[in-house]
Amino acid sequence: MRLLHLLAGSLLLRPYVFVFLAVYLFAAVTRLGWRRAAAFTLLAWVVAYAAEFSSTRTGFPFGFYVYLDATRDRELWLANVPFFDSLSFTFLCYLGHALALFLYSPLAVSPRDFQVLDTPEVRASRRVLFTGAFFVMLIDVVIDPLTLRGDRWFLGRIYYYPGGGIHFGVPLSNYGGWFLVALVTIALYQRLDRRVGWSRGGARHVRYGGLLEPAVYLGILVFNLALTFWIGETLLGLLGCMLYAPVLVLFLSHPLNPMRRKEMTVKYAVLFLVLLAVAPAAALTGREVLDHAQQQNGFSTWRDRRSAATMETYDKGALGRVRDVDITEQTDPRGEHRTFMEFTAPADTKGTRFLHVSPRGEKDQQWLWTPSTRRVRRLGDAQRDENFFGTDLSYRDLELIVRIQQWNDDEAKATLAPDEELDGKPCHVVELVPKNKEFPYSRYRLWFGTGDALLWRVDVYDLEDRLFKRVALGHYERLGRYATAMESDVATVPYGTHTSYKMRDVRYDTEVPEGVFDVANMEGGR
Numbered sequence: 001m002r003l004l005h006l007l008a009g010s011l012l013l014r015p016y017v018f019v020f021l022a023v024y025l026f027a028a029v030t031r032l033g034w035r036r037a038a039a040f041t042l043l044a045w046v047v048a049y050a051a052e053f054s055s056t057r058t059g060f061p062f063g064f065y066v067y068l069d070a071t072r073d074r075e076l077w078l079a080n081v082p083f084f085d086s087l088s089f090t091f092l093c094y095l096g097h098a099l100a101l102f103l104y105s106p107l108a109v110s111p112r113d114f115q116v117l118d119t120p121e122v123r124a125s126r127r128v129l130f131t132g133a134f135f136v137m138l139i140d141v142v143i144d145p146l147t148l149r150g151d152r153w154f155l156g157r158i159y160y161y162p163g164g165g166i167h168f169g170v171p172l173s174n175y176g177g178w179f180l181v182a183l184v185t186i187a188l189y190q191r192l193d194r195r196v197g198w199s200r201g202g203a204r205h206v207r208y209g210g211l212l213e214p215a216v217y218l219g220i221l222v223f224n225l226a227l228t229f230w231i232g233e234t235l236l237g238l239l240g241c242m243l244y245a246p247v248l249v250l251f252l253s254h255p256l257n258p259m260r261r262k263e264m265t266v267k268y269a270v271l272f273l274v275l276l277a278v279a280p281a282a283a284l285t286g287r288e289v290l291d292h293a294q295q296q297n298g299f300s301t302w303r304d305r306r307s308a309a310t311m312e313t314y315d316k317g318a319l320g321r322v323r324d325v326d327i328t329e330q331t332d333p334r335g336e337h338r339t340f341m342e343f344t345a346p347a348d349t350k351g352t353r354f355l356h357v358s359p360r361g362e363k364d365q366q367w368l369w370t371p372s373t374r375r376v377r378r379l380g381d382a383q384r385d386e387n388f389f390g391t392d393l394s395y396r397d398l399e400l401i402v403r404i405q406q407w408n409d410d411e412a413k414a415t416l417a418p419d420e421e422l423d424g425k426p427c428h429v430v431e432l433v434p435k436n437k438e439f440p441y442s443r444y445r446l447w448f449g450t451g452d453a454l455l456w457r458v459d460v461y462d463l464e465d466r467l468f469k470r471v472a473l474g475h476y477e478r479l480g481r482y483a484t485a486m487e488s489d490v491a492t493v494p495y496g497t498h499t500s501y502k503m504r505d506v507r508y509d510t511e512v513p514e515g516v517f518d519v520a521n522m523e524g525g526r
Contacts, residue, residue, distance in 0.1 A: 006076040007083075013075050014084045014155075020220060024091035027098075027212045033203040039192055041090045044185045048089030051181045052081045062177035066481065067159045082158065093185045095220070096136035098213035100128040102251070107210065116210040124190050129183065136182035137175050138247070139217070142224050142240040144170045145233075149291065152231040152408060162481050164292045164453055168236055214251060232409050235285065286414035286430040290446075293453040294405045297483040304330040304512040308344075312500045323349055330512055337403060338517040353522050358403060369522040376522045401471065404432070404444065404458065411435060419450065422457060426450045441468070452476075454483055467493050482508050 011018055028037035055062040067080055076083040098116075104127055105118040122128060145168035151157035165171035206212065221244060228237040307327050313320040324345040330338045339356040343349040351371040358364045366379040407414075417429040427447040434441070442465050447457040454476055460469040469492055473485035484506050491498035515521055 003076070006074075013071060016223070017084050017088055020091055020216070021087060023216050023219075024094055027209075027216060028094055030204055030206050030209065031098075031213075036193070040094055040185075040189050043188050043192075044090040044093045045086055047181055047185045047188070048093075049078065049081065049086040051177060052086055053079060055177065056080055059173075060177075061173070061180045063161060063165070063171040063173035064163060065159050065161045065174075068157060071156070071158075085158075089181060089185075091216075092136050092139060092220075093132075093182050095213055095217040096134070096139075096182055097128070097132040097186050097189070099135045099217060099251075100132035102210065102214060103131060104128055112207070114208045114210040115205075120194070124194055129186050129190060132186050133179050133182035135217075137179040138243065139221060139224075140175060140178045141167075141243060142221060142228070144174055145236055146224050146228050146231075149231060149233065153227055160296075162296055164296045168233075168288060169292045286416040286432075287409065289416060289428045289430050289448055289453075290405060290407075290414055293448050293455060296453045297455070302331065302482055302508045304328070304510060305506065305508050306510055306512070307506040308504050310502045310504075312502075314498050314500070316496045322346070328512055328516055330517060337406070340516055340521070355517065355519065355522055357517060367519055367522055374523075376519060401458075404446070405455070407432065417445070420447070422447050425456065427456060452483075455485070469493065477506075479506055479508060 025037065025041075028040060032040070051061055054060050055065060056067065058064070067082060067085075069077070069080070071082070078086075101118045101122065102116050104125065105116050105122050108115040108117055146153075147155060147158070148160070148169050161169065161171060161174075163171065165174065167175075221240075225237055225240050228240060305328075307329075309325050309327060311323045311325065313322075322345075323343060325341050325343050328340045337356075337358045339354075341354040341356075343352040353369040355367040356364065357366075367376050368379055369376050412432040412434050415431045415433070417431050420427055420429050426449070428450055430446045430448065432444040432446065434443070440463065441460050442463050443461045445459040445461075446455060448455055454473075456473055458471040458473075459467055460471070462468040469490060471488060471490050473488045475485065475487040476483050477486050478484075484503065486503045486506075488501045489498055490501070
């Protein structure tokens with residue numbers, strides 16, 4: 001029953017995958033027969049799953065990536081890989097193979113029918129093998145950057161590359177991995193097809209059946225390009241259209257002049273490699289820098305975090321106060337963030353507790369409990385702007401620092417400024433301009449290292465566009481998969497004050513109970 005429940009969950013969460021799978025099975029069975037279709041499906045799934053299992057552990061062949069298991073209790077997973085993901089390789093490999101057969105086989109074309117007359121020699125040829133693998137890799141150039149942005153459409157964020165990648169956040173090794181998986185799958189199927197006397201039970205003539213696989217491939221391409229434009233990734237969508245414009249010409253011209261097929265395929269492969277080489281340079285935008293930093297080091301890559309911190313407040317260079325605090329945080333795949341803080345020193349603030357709940361798309365809420373009043377008090381908007389227990393991090397700045405890498409295009413416009421050097425480190429500079437009035441600032445400038453994608457500095461400008469605060473981050477440590485700034489400094493520039501923060505005892509994904517972030521927990525502590 002549990003297995004059936006998870007399979008049903010996979011179907012409900014990813015209905016579009018199973019729609020494409022159903023169409024693929026119809027096309028494969030009517031062309032190949034039940035046994036050939038079953039053999040191809042099994043081969044493709046086993047090869048794809050083995051590749052994903054390996055890549056999520058060793059980085060071969062796709063490059064190292066990590067699946068986020070937020071849906072593990074709602075859909076079928078095999079070890080650390082969602083079942084549906086490897087399943088999608090089956091129909092994409094089949095369609096790539098079918099497109100290669102379309103290019104290299106004689107065609108029977110009439111006003112009433114259209115068929116691909118493939119022969120055993122064509123099916124077993126190396127040009128079908130390599131061309132089929134090429135078309136599988138090609139469609140992933142459109143698909144993978146889109147799925148990496150799943151949090152911006154109904155897929156949801158399901159994985160990330162800890163090391164990022166130069167092609168819209170995707171490493172080029174991923175495309176090499178897709179080519180290899182398709183190559184191995186098609187090669188194994190060709191070997192079986194030559195050696196086994198297959199029954200063609202289930203195969204039958206379908207009018208215009210020769211157009212079915214190109215139409216399904218085109219449908220998957222249009223589906224992904226439409227979503228790409230819908231989420232606002234115009235440059236990514238245009239590059240996808242540029243990549244496929246020669247393919248469209250190739251397939252439209254082939255039925256009219258089949259002798260052109262081999263030469264045009266080779267020319268297109270060269271054109272594709274040129275476009276792929278120049279795309280990363282043309283693709284870099286402010287949003288891409290933010291997405292890459294978030295995928296590699298940002299808040300959405302962990303579920304919860306426990307830490308302790310020491311806050312030292314300085315006024316014109318003189319040390320004022322020192323405070324210690326224990327911090328518990330939790331973030332979920334939708335970008336919501338919760339923080340519970342309890343001060344442990346000095347004596348006059350010991351036991352003070354602060355709760356911050358930041359629901360995505362709703363106004364943030366904050367509560368305070370102090371030993372002197374022994375009651376929970378919800379903070380109003382005016383109080384959020386007060387300094388946080390005498391430090392330079394106001395209540396609204398707490399929201400800012402937590403959420404700055406989670407903002408999407410609806411919350412802020414991201415613009416890439418010219419690169420700059422910061423303490424000898426080359427950095428991308430991203431300017432964020434808020435689209436709402438939630439924070440009392442006009443814009444923010446963020447410095448991300450060009451090589452490590454770490455956030456090294458944030459400049460905050462007031463409503464009169466004057467530099468108001470500067471946040472400097474440093475001493476990053478990688479704790480497992482997560483890069484953590486163990487030291488930071490928040491300066492209020494006009495007043496000459498600043499507060500330094502030193503983190504310690506940082507632990508990730510410790511399964512913090514939900515009750516920690518209830519208002520009722522304020523009186524008892526964590």
